[in-house]
Amino acid sequence: MSQYALVTDIGGTNARFALYDLATNELSAITKILISKNDILLTLIKDYLASQSVTVEMACIAIACPIDDEDVINMTNNDLSFSRSELIQALNLIKLEVINDFTAVSMSIPLLSKEDLIKIGGDEPNLNYPIAIYGAGTGLGVSHLIKIKQHWISLSGEGGHTELPMTSEDEDRILDQLRKKFGRVSTERFLSGNGIVNIYQALLQINEQPIEALTPDIIVKNALSKSCPLCLQTLTYFCTFMGRFGGNLALTLNTQGGVYIAGGIVPRFIEFFKSSPFREAFEHKGRMSYLVKKIPVYVITHEDPGLLGAGVYLQNSLK
Template sequence: MNSLGQKFVADVGGTNIRLGLVENGRISTIKKYLCVDFEAIDDVILHFQKETSTSQFVAGCIAIACPVNDDLVKMTNHTWSFSKRALQAHLKLNHLDVINDYTAIAHSLPHLNHNQVIQIGEGHAKEHGNIAVFGPGTGLGVEHLTWTQNGWHTLDGEGGHVDFAPTDEDDLIIWRYLFKKFGRASAEEALSGRGIVNIYCAFCEDAGIVPKFSKPSDVTSAGLDNSDPMAHKAIAHFCQIMGSFAGNLALNLCTTGGIFIGGGITSKLQDFFLQSRFREKFEAKGGMSNYVNTIPTYLINEPDHGLLGALAYLIQQTQRIQDDK
């Protein structure tokens, strides 16, 4: 594939980086790498360039799991850091976008079809209605999307770091555990990989039981096969907290276009999650229940949605540059 002037897209998480080669406005080749196998992001992009026999990239869009407002980008859940300007110069790119990973995911949502999402409960999306997306993974990503005269526009923020809001007695057990451990109870410390462990340990401590597990995968496995009652209770309550959190997002911005759920953890819990009390807790907003019960909720069932969103963003930005000339 000896192509001069190719474009690329990247989806960078705390553990993995996925890179896609763009041809004719579509992603033709996707490669996945472990972040820890490379000293810097430059190294893995150049490795991908060599693996795809690409002579030179001219443009790219990197979706990454951390704040990206400044030139210096420091990953929250990994050691990589880089200057946008220096990276563009090193890769010899004419154009480079660096966006938050959930900005990319948000941009993918209007392009997903019914085969790429699973609806949970009732509700019907309104065309061009506000959209929210969130997903528990290494951290907790959150993004909103709104329609403007220039197309879809994301509303950036760090919604995963808002306060954890208890809604029942079990939530209070978790809140007390988090407050004692961190001095503050944030949503991310409940809705993430480590959040599953925190919930599990909170329930064990409350019951006077010594925790058996310290890894999210172990808690999840024991919960799914119901071999450990506390692990099963932890993942069940994890799904309920997701419902409450999603309902808050719906109230924040009247998300009549729907709430979408991504993240690696939810996909692993998919069958369990779909049978959970997620939607019940989503609608449990007291006097505002009628406000949210018509809003649809969806589980994203497309593994490459981050790359698709990075591509949608790259196309939108490069088209805007062309229009301005």
């Protein structure tokens, strides 16, 4: 049997590939590519394996979309799709696991060190309670971990597609602008790269300014340099909404084991995030505020928690 398994972490923008050592639980040959419109997953995998001059017999595909029992998997935020049976046959696999990308991220949590995390408030975690994981990138991923007889079990879901409540008239105005654009407005419309743009353009409309097609990176850059008041306001709202949504997750399963933030956006402005209204919004839960105040929040700074977690998931499935 091959020593290595293939693991992937496929998001709406980037795809990551690595080899997972089934003996040592270590990652190697990590490769990141930008997904283009016409990419075919099987071709991407074959190219990657050819570049490493290895054959694998097992794989775990972590991908940003709902996972069910259907053979064909279709992504939410891009056009990539694939057939499980085709992958198994074309790659001569004896085992293939396909999981949600945040299921993979959640499975990495027990293996992360203090160096992989930045703590933002709260007490020490109580690991007899569940853990919540969420993160903004191209979309908004959500998962939970619960411990059963000393084993961590991941609860996957599509929590990013729930609605986000507004708590002030100013926020109502932002939501009203997004309703005009989308009809139903999910939390992902606020908490994602496109969400940053959505908030910014809503503020432009509220302030009767012409729409600008700025990218999320430019909005964040302008906010951090304080060169654009509306960009600064946008990033502040983003952090506030991240806190409110995280606090909602904390209450849903009483996640005294901690709340973990993944995704590629927040680590880009971690100092701003720490001093933003994030924690205040996280804790602002009325009669339940006393409970949420205890719960620690961690930002994951590990480069590839999805790849690591995909390997852990595959390893656990073999047991």
